[in-house]
Amino acid sequence: MNEYLDLGLITSFVPAASSFAGDIDFLFDLITIIVGFWFVITLATLFYFMIRFRRREGVKALYISGEKHSEKVWTHYPHYGVIAFDVFLIGFVIVVWVNVKQTLPANEDTIRAIGQQWSWSFVHTGADGKLDTEDDVNTVNDLHVIKDNTYHFELQSRDVLHNFAIPAFRLRQDTIPGRTIRGWFKPTISGTFDLQCAEICGRGHSMMFAAITVHPDRKSYDETMDAIRAGTYESHFEKKRQLGPVPLPFTVSKSETDSPYAIELAQSF
């Protein structure tokens, strides 16, 4: 829906890489305009009163109870405005929600993501397009999909709650041990994006990261799958992670190690 309204507030930070990312960005922009309007009006009124009615010698305050109808309307009319905007908003919100979470459009392929302390296992269907068959391709922390294909996902967990989160897709969904949670997405931009666990899952939560690679076409995808099968695959996730430390404007103390998580990581495996 962002063809109607696009302030680009979120896309200035993260690309909108799935079919419904635009709808969610649209909602953000819409709410920003509506609540921004109320926020500015209310704040302006507050500051105007603060300045206009500051204490001055010899000026006595008015006596207004706010219980009379003629006085109440001053808070009630703006209030009806709030209700009208609320109803308007709820309409849009439910339309987008039903599309993103409540419906399951026809799909080209299915993937399975399994969360465990503290990594993601992914299952790709292989040539037959079905999970749990001989030609499934399993990866760790590396998910591969093809641009403009609709995917169903099955989320599972081996131990505690995790959350399958891909910010570029505007997607978050908890995984629960003992259940399979289904949903869908359709990538629209190729590239490698962060895939995070967004639900605290224990000591290693901070290092439960992964990457999703959106391939521009089936050829590139098939080549990667073949490379994984043949064991010659160079992990996109690992490649993406090797960025080196972020330059800091200044430091507060000496650090002898790369990061405490590096130590933690080494100790826990």
Added chain:
Amino acid sequence: MGQQAEAILHETEAHDAHHEMSFWDKYIFSVDHKIIGFQYMFTGLIMAAIGGYFAYAFRMQLAWPGEEVPFYGLVDAAKYNMLVTNHGTIMIFWVAMPVLIAAFGNWLIPLMIGCDDMVFPRLNRLSYQIFLVSALVLILSFFVTGGGFGGAWTSYPPLSAVAAYNLTNWGASLWLLAVFLEIVAFLLGGINFVTTTMNARAPGMGMMDIPIVVWMINIAVILFMASVGPLVAGAVMLFFDQRLGTSFFIPSGGGDPLLWEHLFWFFGHPEVYVVLLPTMGIVAEIITVFSRKKLFGYRTILYTAFGTGGLSFIVWAHHQFVAGIDPRMANVFVVTTILISIPIAEMLFSFIATLYGGSIEFSTPMLWALGFLVSFLIGGVTGIYLGASALDVYFHDSYFVIAHFHYTFFPITIIGMFAAITYWFPKMFGRMMDETLNKIHFWGTFIPFNGLFLPLFLVGMAGQHRRIADFTQYPDLASPDLQSIRIFATVSLVILLLFQFVFIYNFFNSMFKGKKAPLNPWKANTLEWTVSSPPPHGNFAELPTIYRGPYEYSVPGREEDYWPQHLAPNQ
């Protein structure tokens, strides 16, 4: 009060007059509501210092990952989780609730409704003693083998239920025990508050003559008592899962983690209003006094508080939009969640309307109250984003959530607390606070507070999620721009914390050396300003009679611009 009770009261009064109480009886095992209020307040302030220190440690880690934090040391993953978990738990259960509800509830209710003490003074003392034990148990949990609990203040199972998953075997159980004890303490205190307000008001004080802050504390307490049942049950079940091998919440044994989420948030969301309403009441008292105005729409504000309280029971699942509940259920909770903006907006509008035509004096309590309105407004409007289920698909557990609820909880807890302390300080200690230092402290807190939390909206929009100890390990979040935002927020926090020393100095210096306070320094109407400062045991020399509501300021035809509640019409 029955005749018999009155006889007993007279007897105890006569008894009290006989001998000087020892320090021990007077300050430690006191049954005086004011001393118990102080006990809660000082315990809460000490816990606030711990919570602030934890925030400092983990914010430093986020800004300069992997470096030794000055005055703390290296923050590794286990410590980081422990710090964020206990920062949240402390600030909500051991700061917001004891200071806003227990401390000011204890202090203000008997004084404002004109009675000599709570109706159950010994229950009141027991409530604080259990609370103190709960705080000690929580502090103990940081030092046991394995360290403090690190499964977030929401403590979702199975992580919180199974020691092999959370790796804090005893930390998790002690944390849970501490929360349980804290709840027991507040249940005892809460019964006392409501009973006192309903039964012990001064003659002439009708339900619509009760100061708003007393109403708000009572509504908050009723909300708390009505919502906490499921959490108590849940806490016991979780404790059994941890220690007795049951499987209420563990799927491998047939349990359901989502059940805990429902039990927790059924309490957790009303809890927001439990702490919000007392601050709303504090702000109502302050803005009427310092603008010399009658409160705009006393009944409207009261009914919106009831409305907010009622609605708060049917919004809890907006914390679980993406938790795996049936997606159709979200549509119901979107409607109820967005609807809660209606009573809250009405309440804020009424507060702003109160300023209209006023004579506003920008004293420190008023600055805090206005600061509350401004910053809570930001917290309120950003709640609309998160209540919108479809947008929550992106923002769930992101820094946008953190920024939003700190824009509600910081104004409620910290700003509300400072507003109340600076306003009632003259009555509490009989001395005035230093106004210049107070103003320095206000600006030194308010500006860095915005510098701390406004940037977090931005990193939230960038998709940064919560409870991560080092964002530089995520390629998309490692950009130098985002890191500069994190550093800016951390530096703001450090400045904010440094300015608190101004307050600590001013507080203790004024307590002992401040200018002597007159009986009614702000020319307020409510009854607490008629007793001597600090009020003696038993409060009123002569129990007052009430002739009018608490907000009769600038009444036409009266020379004075205030009209205390206890003055007879011909006086």
